[in-house]
Amino acid sequence: MNTDHAPLLDGSPKMRVILAIIENVADTDATVLIRGESGVGKDLVARAIHAQSARKAGPFVKVNCAAIPSGLLESELFGHEKGAFTGAHRRKPGQFEYAHGGTLYLDEIAELPLTLQAKLLHVLQDFRFTRVGGQGELAVEARVIAATNRDLEQSLTRGEFREDLYYRLNVVELRIPPLRERREEIPQLAHWFLARFNAQYGRQKQLTPETLARLTEHPWSGNVRELENAVRRMVVLTDGEQAFEALVAHGRNGRNGHNGHAAAAGPARPVTESLREIARRGARDAERKALAEVLERVRWNRAEASRILKVSYKTLLNKITECELTAPARRLV
Numbered sequence: 001m002n003t004d005h006a007p008l009l010d011g012s013p014k015m016r017v018i019l020a021i022i023e024n025v026a027d028t029d030a031t032v033l034i035r036g037e038s039g040v041g042k043d044l045v046a047r048a049i050h051a052q053s054a055r056k057a058g059p060f061v062k063v064n065c066a067a068i069p070s071g072l073l074e075s076e077l078f079g080h081e082k083g084a085f086t087g088a089h090r091r092k093p094g095q096f097e098y099a100h101g102g103t104l105y106l107d108e109i110a111e112l113p114l115t116l117q118a119k120l121l122h123v124l125q126d127f128r129f130t131r132v133g134g135q136g137e138l139a140v141e142a143r144v145i146a147a148t149n150r151d152l153e154q155s156l157t158r159g160e161f162r163e164d165l166y167y168r169l170n171v172v173e174l175r176i177p178p179l180r181e182r183r184e185e186i187p188q189l190a191h192w193f194l195a196r197f198n199a200q201y202g203r204q205k206q207l208t209p210e211t212l213a214r215l216t217e218h219p220w221s222g223n224v225r226e227l228e229n230a231v232r233r234m235v236v237l238t239d240g241e242q243a244f245e246a247l248v249a250h251g252r253n254g255r256n257g258h259n260g261h262a263a264a265a266g267p268a269r270p271v272t273e274s275l276r277e278i279a280r281r282g283a284r285d286a287e288r289k290a291l292a293e294v295l296e297r298v299r300w301n302r303a304e305a306s307r308i309l310k311v312s313y314k315t316l317l318n319k320i321t322e323c324e325l326t327a328p329a330r331r332l333v
C-alpha cells in the first residue's frame, strides 16, 4: 500500500466542490463511486475519503479489478479454502477480509465479470460471504469505494454491468472533471510537482511565465498524470524548454507515431550516439509504436491489450509509463 501520496490540491472551484463532498461523505459509511478519465486523480480521491473518515486508522485496501485475471478475482476478493481449486495449497484470506475495519477500494469496477458482480452485490447487502470452497460465513465491516473511467451507462445498455449493482455502488457519485476543464489548477499543480521533483532529483529548476502559460494551454489528454510526467521530464532534462517541446510532442504521439528525440534534435542532426544507443532507441521506438497501436485498437482497454501483447497487466502498465503513452480523451465518462 502506498501511503506516500500527494495531497489533493484545491486550485479550482470544481475541485473545491469535490473536496467539500469528500469532507461531507467521509464520515458516513456510504458507498462512493468515483468517475473520471484516466489520470484525473481517482485514486487520490479514494485515499482522501479514507484519510478523512473515522476509519483512517484502519486499512485502505485497493483491488484493481482489471489487473487480476478473471478466474482468480473471486479468490482475490473473498479468499479461498485449502483445496478449493487446483493450486490452492493453503487457505488464503481475501482482500475483503484484509479491509476489515477500513476501506476497500475497487478500482476499474467495470471490468468485474458478471458472475462476480452478482456475488459482490450480495456481499454488499450484509457484508457476509464465504471464501471460495468454504462453508462458513464470514462477516466483515468495511466501507466500499469503487472507481471507473468507463461509460458505465453504456455497459448497462450492453448488458455488461448489472443495473442493481450500479445503483448499489452509486450511493454517492463523484465525477472528477478532466484537467482541461479545470485549467486554473495547472499552475498550482505544476509548482507542486516542480518542488517535489527538484527535491527528489536535487535540482533547482524554475518555471518561466512563458512555460507556465504553455502548460496551462496544453490539452492534457492524460490529465494530471501527464502533467506530472511532463514536469518530471523538465526537471530531469538539462534544458527545460527543450523538454517542454518534447513533452508536447509526447502528448500528441500516442496517435502520430513517435520519435522522442525529434523536438530536441532538429532536422539535420549529426550522429552522436553509439550504435548500441541507436539500437536501444530503435527497439524502444518499435515497442512504443506497437503498444500505441494495440491500445488504440482496443480503446485503451489495458486488460485486453495485455492479453494481445502477451505480457502481464503489470508489465503493460510499466511499459505504458516507460513509453509515456497517455490515453486519449475520448474514452470518457
Ligand SMILES: Nc1ncnc2c1ncn2[C@@H]1O[C@H](COP(=O)(O)OP(=O)(O)OP(=O)(O)O)[C@@H](O)[C@H]1O
Pocket: 005, 006, 007, 008, 009, 036, 037, 038, 039, 040, 041, 042, 043, 044, 045, 149, 189, 224, 225, 228
Ligand atoms: N489534485 C491532485 N493533486 C496532486 N496530485 C494529483 C492530483 N490529481 C492527480 N494527481 C497525481 O496524478 C497521478 C494520477 O492520479 P491517480 O492515480 O489518482 O489517477 P486515476 O484517476 O486513478 O487514474 P487511472 O484511471 O489511470 O487509475 C498521481 O500520481 C497523482 O498523485
Ligand SMILES: [Mg+2]
Pocket: 042, 043, 107
Ligand atoms: Mg486509478
